[in-house]
Amino acid sequence: MATEDARYRESSQYQLWSFSPTQLAAMREKTNAAARARIAQRLSSMPASSRNTSAPTSSANTPDPDGASTPALPEFLTPAEEALLVTFNTSELLRAGDHAEMSDEIKATAAAFFRRFYVTNSVMTYPPTEMLMVALYFACKAEGVFLSITDFIKTFGRENPEEIIAGEFLLCQGLRFAIDVKHPFRALRGAVMELGTFPDIEPARLAAAEQRAREILRFSPLITDAYFHYTPSQIMLAALSLADRGLAERLIAETFHYVAPPANNSGAETPASSGPDAPAPSRKPAPRSDGEDKAQIIGSHIRDKVLGTIEACRDMLSKELPERREHWTNKAVIKAQITPLRKKLNKCHDPERWNLVELQRARREQASKKADSEDGDAEDKAGGGTIEPDGAVFGGPLPRDTKRRKMGKGLEDPFGPPL
Amino acid sequence: MAVSPLVAPTTDALQSSSRPTSSSLKRQASAVPSSNGNGTPNLPSTRAAGSGGMTLDPIEQLNEDEKRKYIKGKKLGEGTYANVYLGHARHDPSVLVAIKKIKVLQQTYRDGMAPDAVRELKYLRELHHPNIISLLSVFSSKDQNLNLVLEYLPLGDLEMLIRDVDRVRYGAGDIKAWMGMLTRAVWFCHDNFVLHRDIKPNNLLIAADGEVKLADFGLARSFADPGRRMTANVITRWYRPPELLFGARHYGGAVDIWSVGMVFAELIIRAPFLAGNTEVEQIALICKQIGTPTEDNWPGVTQLREYTVPSEVVPVWGKEAYMGRFGAVGPDGVDLLVRTVALDPKKRITAREMLEHRWWRTEPKPTRKEDLPRKSSGGEEKMGADLRRRNGLLEDESNSRGSKVARKLDFGQAK
Ligand SMILES: Nc1ncnc2c1ncn2[C@@H]1O[C@H](COP(=O)(O)OP(=O)(O)O)[C@@H](O)[C@H]1O
Ligand SMILES: [Mg+2]
Numbered sequence: 155m156a157t158e159d160a161r162y163r164e165s166s167q168y169q170l171w172s173f174s175p176t177q178l179a180a181m182r183e184k185t186n187a188a189a190r191a192r193i194a195q196r197l198s199s200m201p202a203s204s205r206n207t208s209a210p211t212s213s214a215n216t217p218d219p220d221g222a223s224t225p226a227l228p229e230f231l232t233p234a235e236e237a238l239l240v241t242f243n244t245s246e247l248l249r250a251g252d253h254a255e256m257s258d259e260i261k262a263t264a265a266a267f268f269r270r271f272y273v274t275n276s277v278m279t280y281p282p283t284e285m286l287m288v289a290l291y292f293a294c295k296a297e298g299v300f301l302s303i304t305d306f307i308k309t310f311g312r313e314n315p316e317e318i319i320a321g322e323f324l325l326c327q328g329l330r331f332a333i334d335v336k337h338p339f340r341a342l343r344g345a346v347m348e349l350g351t352f353p354d355i356e357p358a359r360l361a362a363a364e365q366r367a368r369e370i371l372r373f374s375p376l377i378t379d380a381y382f383h384y385t386p387s388q389i390m391l392a393a394l395s396l397a398d399r400g401l402a403e404r405l406i407a408e409t410f411h412y413v414a415p416p417a418n419n420s421g422a423e424t425p426a427s428s429g430p431d432a433p434a435p436s437r438k439p440a441p442r443s444d445g446e447d448k449a450q451i452i453g454s455h456i457r458d459k460v461l462g463t464i465e466a467c468r469d470m471l472s473k474e475l476p477e478r479r480e481h482w483t484n485k486a487v488i489k490a491q492i493t494p495l496r497k498k499l500n501k502c503h504d505p506e507r508w509n510l511v512e513l514q515r516a517r518r519e520q521a522s523k524k525a526d527s528e529d530g531d532a533e534d535k536a537g538g539g540t541i542e543p544d545g546a547v548f549g550g551p552l553p554r555d556t557k558r559r560k561m562g563k564g565l566e567d568p569f570g571p572p573l
Numbered sequence: 574m575a576v577s578p579l580v581a582p583t584t585d586a587l588q589s590s591s592r593p594t595s596s597s598l599k600r601q602a603s604a605v606p607s608s609n610g611n612g613t614p615n616l617p618s619t620r621a622a623g624s625g626g627m628t629l630d631p632i633e634q635l636n637e638d639e640k641r642k643y644i645k646g647k648k649l650g651e652g653t654y655a656n657v658y659l660g661h662a663r664h665d666p667s668v669l670v671a672i673k674k675i676k677v678l679q680q681t682y683r684d685g686m687a688p689d690a691v692r693e694l695k696y697l698r699e700l701h702h703p704n705i706i707s708l709l710s711v712f713s714s715k716d717q718n719l720n721l722v723l724e725y726l727p728l729g730d731l732e733m734l735i736r737d738v739d740r741v742r743y744g745a746g747d748i749k750a751w752m753g754m755l756t757r758a759v760w761f762c763h764d765n766f767v768l769h770r771d772i773k774p775n776n777l778l779i780a781a782d783g784e785v786k787l788a789d790f791g792l793a794r795s796f797a798d799p800g801r802r803m804t805a806n807v808i809t810r811w812y813r814p815p816e817l818l819f820g821a822r823h824y825g826g827a828v829d830i831w832s833v834g835m836v837f838a839e840l841i842i843r844a845p846f847l848a849g850n851t852e853v854e855q856i857a858l859i860c861k862q863i864g865t866p867t868e869d870n871w872p873g874v875t876q877l878r879e880y881t882v883p884s885e886v887v888p889v890w891g892k893e894a895y896m897g898r899f900g901a902v903g904p905d906g907v908d909l910l911v912r913t914v915a916l917d918p919k920k921r922i923t924a925r926e927m928l929e930h931r932w933w934r935t936e937p938k939p940t941r942k943e944d945l946p947r948k949s950s951g952g953e954e955k956m957g958a959d960l961r962r963r964n965g966l967l968e969d970e971s972n973s974r975g976s977k978v979a980r981k982l983d984f985g986q987a988k
Contacts, residue, residue: 161765164701188631241931274619274632295691298794315683322685323717327632331711334699385934507630516716 162385166332171270173382179233181273186233189276193504194227201503209393229502231278235495239282240272242492245482246379247286254309256290257371259296260341264293265376266335271328273382279504280324288321288510296333300455334382338371338390344403347389359398366397368473373479374471384467388460392467396475403415410457640712643722645672647826654689654791659725669725670709675718689791690719696767696790697721697758704758706778706788726786728779729948731836735774735843740949745902747946748840749932750939751777751785752833758787759833760924763826766796770807772832776841797827805879808832810855815866816918818856820879827843827918830927834913840912841899857883864889873919889916905932 162168173181231239268289272282292304301317326333346364349355370393375381380389395402409456481487507513537548629637645667646659656675659864662668697708710722731751734741755777762769769787777790791903792807802822808814814831816824838846847862849855860866865886873878895907902910910931912922922930931937 164699166698192630275630279630291685295686295688296695298692299686300684300691321682321687323719326686326719327636327713331694332698333695514717517715520715532590 155319158477158542165336165443166330166334167336168385170330170332171266171382175383175407178273178379178382182237183233185272185276186231186236186278189278189432189504190230192267193230193278193502196506197227197535200516229340230502231276231495231498234450234497236272236277238268238491238497239277239495242482242488243277243282243286244268245479246283247289248373248376248479249483250286250310251290254290255491256294257299258368259337260293261372262289262337262339262376263296264289265333266381267293267296267325267329267333269379269381270324275328276504278499278502279507280321280510281503281508284317285319285325285511288318288325290323292322292333296335304465307548310490314511316511319424320510323514324510338375338386339368340393340394341390342367342371345394348408349401349405351435353399355404360401361374363394363401367393369476370396373476377478378470380470382464383470388464388467392462392471395464395468395511396471400462406457406461410454410460464535548561579741587705599696601689605962614805624934627917636712639710640714642710643670643672649879652789652791655685655721658716660722670728671723671725673719673721673723674714679860686719692717692793693721693790697723697824700762700765700767700790701760702761703784704754704786704831705761706786707769709966721790724780724786725831726778726780727752728781728783729787730779731777731794731840732774733948734779734946735839737949741946743946745906746937746940748938750927750942750945751840751941752837753933754785754942755836756832756924758785759826759829760928761792761922762787763796763829766792767830768796768826769793769829771812772829772836773809773812774836778837778865779948783945783947796831797823810852811835811848813855814876815859816877817855818859818879819866819874819877821877826920827921830924831918833924833927834910837910837913837985841901853881856881858885859916864916874917903930904937905930905935908932 220390247265247268248261256264264286266284268282269287271280271285287310291301291303294301294306303318306316307318342364346360349360350357367390371390374393374396375384375389380392384392391402393405394405418482594900615646624686642663643660644663649657649659649671651657655675658672658674660670660672662670667940673693674679675687698704698711701707704727709724712720712722714720754770758774759769769788769790770792772787776787776894778786778788780786794803797803800823803824805817805820805822805824806819808828812832812835814828817828831878835846847858849858857864860882864870865882865888867882867886868875870889892904892911895911896904898905899910909922909927910932912930913927915921953972
C-alpha cells in the first residue's frame with residue numbers, strides 16, 4: 155500500500171538507521187579510527203602505572219619487548235575484528251534472551267539496539283559484554299515490559315544492578331533516542347494470512363514455511379546487517395523465500411500482479427508444491443480487484459528491483475541461517491577467533507570509558523557540583539536557568555586511579571552459570 | 574497485507590540531505606550516522622571540552638550541540654514524572670519550545686529510565702501528525718536526565734476551555750472542529766498500531782493557531798499480538814471503558830474510542846459525563862447512564878475477571894435518551910456519540926469509521942481553527958491542580974494497585 159510506504163519512510167528506522175553496505179562500512183571504519191585516536195591519546199596521557207597493559211589480566215600475553223619503561227601503544231582492533239566481536243556478541247545476546255525466555259520482539263529489538271549502538275561506538279570504547287545486557291534490559295522496556303532491575307539481573311545470575319543501569323542512558327544516546335524498532339514478524343503473519351486465502355496452497359506446506367521463516371527471522375536478520383539495509387517486509391520475503399521460494403514468489407507475484415513463468419526452477423529447494431489437484435481448502439479467495447491498479451501503478455521495472463533487493467537480502471540471511479547458532483557457541487571457533495580478540499581488547503580498550511559504573515558516577519558527580527548553580531527544578535529558579543553550554547557536562551577528568559574492573563565474569567559468560 | 578513497503582529502495586536512505594526535514598530532531602539525527610553524500614559519514618570530530626580538558630566522544634559532542642540549541646526558561650507545569658519548562662531557540666528567541674525534563678526518580682524508581690519516559694520517547698519519536706504534539710529534539714542534561722523538546726502549545730488544554738464556563742463560550746461548530754482534530758489524532762495512532770491509553774481533555778493541548786494536539790504519551794503502547802496480555806490499569810477513571818473496569822487484559826483501539834466519546838460528551842455538557850469516585854462507582858455510573866453490560870448486549874462480558882454490576886439491570890439507552898442532554902450537536906452528533914460508547918468494544922465504532930461519519934458533513938460546519946474560542950488570560954493558575962491528577966493511573970491507584978501491576982509483569986507475560 156502506498157501509504158504504508160510513505161509511513162515507513164517517516165520511521166526513525168528508515169531515517170536514521172538505514173544505510174547502504176558501503177556507507178555502513180565507511181561509518182564503522184570511521185568509528186574505529188576515531189576510537190583508536192582517542193584511546194591512543196588517552197593512554198599516552200596516563201601514568202604508566204595505571205595503563206591497561208599493567209592489568210593482571212593481560213599477563214598471559216607475550217611480554218612486551220620494549221619493557222615497561224617505554225609505554226608503547228597497544229595493538230588496536232581492526233574494523234573487521236570489531237565487526238566479528240559485534241556479531242559474536244549478538245549471538246551471545248540472543249542466547250541470553252533465550253535463557254530469560256524473552257519474546258521474539260524483545261530479543262530482536264535488543265539485537266537491533268546492540269548493533270546500532272556499535273555503528274557509531276567502538277567495542278574498544280564501551281564493553282560489548284556489558285552493553286548486550288543493557289540492550290536486553292532496555293529492549294524489554296522499549297517493548298513495554300517493565301521489569302525490576304533486581305529481577306532482571308537475578309535471571310542472569312548477576313549481582314550488581316548498577317552495571318546495567320549505568321549503561322542504559324549511554325545506550326539510549328547511542329541510539330539517537332530512536333527506540334522503536336520495526337520487525338518483520340508482523341509482516342510474516344500478514345503474508346501467511348494472505349497466502350492462506352489461496353485455495354491451491356496446502357495448509358501443511360504453509361505452516362511449515364511459516365515455521366521455518368519465523369525461525370530464520372529469529373536469528374538471521376538479527377545477527378547480520380539486514381535491518382540496516384532492508385525493510386521489514388523485504389526481510390520477511392527473503393526469509394519466506396529461504397523457507398519456501400515458491401510461496402515467496404507467489405506472494406510477490408500477487409502483490410505486483412505478475413504472473414511468473416511456469417516454474418521449472420524456482421521450487422528447486424522447496425517442498426513439493428501442491429498441484430491443482432490438491433484438495434482445495436475451503437477458504438475464500440481474497441478480492442483481487444486492487445491488483446489491477448497495483449499493476450498499472452507499479453511498473454515491471456520496480457518489480458524487478460524489488461526482486462533484486464529481496465534476492466540480495468536472501469543472500470545475506472543465507473550466510474547466517476539458524477543452524478549457525480552452533481557455530482557461534484562452538485568452543486573451537488571461540489578459541490580460534492574470539493579469544494585472541496578479547497585478549498587484544500584487554501589492552502586496547504578506552505581507559506576513560508570502559509568502566510560504565512565509574513563513568514556514570516563521575517558524570518553524576520560532575521552534574522551535582524553544577525546542580526546548585528543552575529538547572530535546578532526548584533520553583534524559585536523559574537525564569538532563571540539556562541542550559542549551560544559548558545563543556546564540562548561529560549566531565550572533567552575522570553578519576554584515573556580507580557582500580558580497573560576485571561573483565562572476568564562478563565566475558566566468560568554473559569548470563570551466568572549454564573542452565 | 575499489513576506489511577511495510579516492498580518498494581522502499583534502501584539507497585534513498587543515503588541521501589539524507591534530500592529528505593524533507595521538518596524538525597531539528599531529524600536533522601540532528603541524520604547528522605549522526607548518515608553521510609554527506611560522498612559516502613563519508615558525517616561524524617563530528619572530537620573536540621576538546623572546556624574546563625576538564627577531557628575530550629568528548631562523537632556521541633557526547635552531538636548531545637552537547639543539541640543541548641546548546643535551546644535555552645530553558647520558566648516552569649510551565651509539573652507532572653508526575655516530568656517538569657515542563659518554556660524554552661527558546663538560542664539562535665532565535667522568538668522560536669518557543671516546551672522542554673519536558675524527566676525527573677530523576679532514583680528513590681522511587683531505581684530501575685533506570687521510568688516507564689512513562691520510555692513510552693513517551695518511543696512513540697513521539699515516530700508519530701508525525703498535525704494533531705499529535707511533535708517532538709523536536711531530545712538531549713540529556715548533565716545529570717543524565719532525559720529532556721524532550723516539544724513544540725510549545727501556549728493556549729492551554731481542552732479542559733481549561735470546558736471548565737471556564739463563565740468566560741469561554743462555544744457551540745456545535747467548535748465542538749465539531751475539536752472533535753475532528755482529536756479523532757484524526759486517534760485514528761493516526763491506531764493506524765500506526767499505537768494505543769494512547771490516556772485520552773482526556775487535560776491531555777489535549779492547544780497550539781497558537783488553535784490546532785488541538787494529543788499529548789502525553791506516557792501510557793501509550795503498541796497493539797499487542799492477539800494473545801498477549803496487557804495491563805487493565807490504564808486510562809484516567811472517568812474516561813476508562815467498561816472492559817478495562819472489568820479487568821480485561823486483551824483489548825484494542827476501542828479503549829481509546831470510549832475515552833474519545835467521554836471527551837465528546839464532556840465538551841457538550843461542560844462537565845465530566847461519568848465522574849465516579851471509585852472504580853465501583855464508575856461501573857455503577859456506566860450502568861445507570863449507558864446501560865448494564867450483560868451477555869445479551871455484550872457476549873462474553875460476564876467472563877471478565879472483575880465483572881460485577883449493580884443488581885438492578887438497566888437496559889441500554891437508545892439515541893433518543895441522549896437527545897435531551899446532548900442534543901446540542903444534533904441528531905447526527907448524538908448518533909456518533911452513542912456509537913463511541915457502545916458497551917461491547919467489538920461493537921464500538923472505530924476511529925476510521927468515526928471519520929467517515931456523516932456528522933462531519935452536516936451543518937454546522939466545523940469552525941476554522943483560527944476562529945475557535947480561546948482560553949481567557951489568567952487560565953494558567955489552575956494548571957497545578959489538574960496536574961496532580963495523574964494521567965491514566967490515578968493517585969490512589971498509582972500508589973497501590975497500579976505500581977503492583979507494573980511490577981508483576983515478567984518475561985512470562987512478555988511472550
Ligand atoms: N508542549 C507544551 N506546551 C505548553 N505546555 C505544556 C506542553 N507540554 C506540557 N505542558 C504543560 O505541562 C503539563 C504536563 O505535561 P504532560 O505532558 O501532560 O505531562 P504529564 O505526563 O506529567 O501529565 C501539561 O498539562 C501542560 O500544562
Ligand atoms: Mg498530563
